[in-house]
Amino acid sequence: MLRDIRELADDPAAYAAELNRRWGGLLSYRYLGRSYSTMDVDAQDTVTIRHDMRNPAGGLLMAVLGIVSPDSGLVSDLEAVPNPVIHSIQVVDPGHDVRRIEIQSEDLKRGRQMAYSRSRIVDADNPSRVLALNEGQGVSIGVPPDGLGKMELNPIEVADSPDLPPLWQVFGAVRRPGGAWAMPELSVEVASPDAALHVGPQFVILETAALDAAAAVMGTDRLQGVSSHVMFLARGKIGPFRADAEPIRGPGSTVAVRVTLHDEGACDKAITTGSYLFRFGG
Numbered sequence: 001m002l003r004d005i006r007e008l009a010d011d012p013a014a015y016a017a018e019l020n021r022r023w024g025g026l027l028s029y030r031y032l033g034r035s036y037s038t039m040d041v042d043a044q045d046t047v048t049i050r051h052d053m054r055n056p057a058g059g060l061l062m063a064v065l066g067i068v069s070p071d072s073g074l075v076s077d078l079e080a081v082p083n084p085v086i087h088s089i090q091v092v093d094p095g096h097d098v099r100r101i102e103i104q105s106e107d108l109k110r111g112r113q114m115a116y117s118r119s120r121i122v123d124a125d126n127p128s129r130v131l132a133l134n135e136g137q138g139v140s141i142g143v144p145p146d147g148l149g150k151m152e153l154n155p156i157e158v159a160d161s162p163d164l165p166p167l168w169q170v171f172g173a174v175r176r177p178g179g180a181w182a183m184p185e186l187s188v189e190v191a192s193p194d195a196a197l198h199v200g201p202q203f204v205i206l207e208t209a210a211l212d213a214a215a216a217v218m219g220t221d222r223l224q225g226v227s228s229h230v231m232f233l234a235r236g237k238i239g240p241f242r243a244d245a246e247p248i249r250g251p252g253s254t255v256a257v258r259v260t261l262h263d264e265g266a267c268d269k270a271i272t273t274g275s276y277l278f279r280f281g282g
Contacts, residue, residue: 026200056221089225243259
């Protein structure tokens with residue numbers, strides 16, 4: 001079992017050391033090359049786009065847009081122990097030729113526990129070109145000790161190549177013989193500091209399962225995500241985690257999919273649900 005960082009709240013030095021270890025080891029941001037100006041030393045709120053960050057239609061994966069901009073209203077883990085509640089994305093431009101993206105975040109409201117924020121994701125080389133709009137709601141489930149400083153994020157150096165493995169493979173997901181997508185038991189690389197499944201791998205497996213189900217209905221995987229809405233019902237604590245998908249054919253070239261993520265190690269409890277809308281060809 002992973003340790004919940006909240007257990008160290010009365011020991012500032014131990015808390016800081018554990019946060020640095022867990023934040024620096026989190027696969028979601030290290031693998032995508034995402035650093036945060038609010039969290040990391042000398043960080044820029046930009047991400048270089050690789051082939052594995054695109055869907056079969058050539059547009060940006062919504063999972064990538066979600067990971068780089070989780071938007072829980074809580075600016076950083078230095079100020080709170082955040083837990084997401086709702087996250088949504090509207091894709092304006094699939095960004096087929098975009099090389100770098102920039103995340104422009106905006107706080108909307110912060111209460112005693114609940115917080116709200118939104119982001120505009122733009123082409124970093126042409127900031128007037130808006131790619132996606134994100135909104136999110138989160139809740140603080142703990143308060144870190146005072147005096148925490150920014151950390152050194154050590155990204156994984158990934159050279160761009162058409163032969164890169166898909167993100168679902170990097171995060172350990174598999175397609176089971178029955179068709180359902182699943183991730184293994186919780187591990188430190190995919191766990192948030194509070195010892196729960198991080199939003200990053202959840203975004204990846206949810207969209208993977210949704211796209212797979214949509215492709216089965218449409219007869220092609222050349223589908224572009226148009227919008228997503230994700231609700232986080234409970235913290236994923238054990239695993240394996242299974243995603244069940246329900247495709248719904250729409251008019252013309254559109255298809256919707258509802259996905260529910262279950263923690264099989266916790267009596268198959270539903271922990272996250274999402275709805276996705278795809279369009280043929282982007």
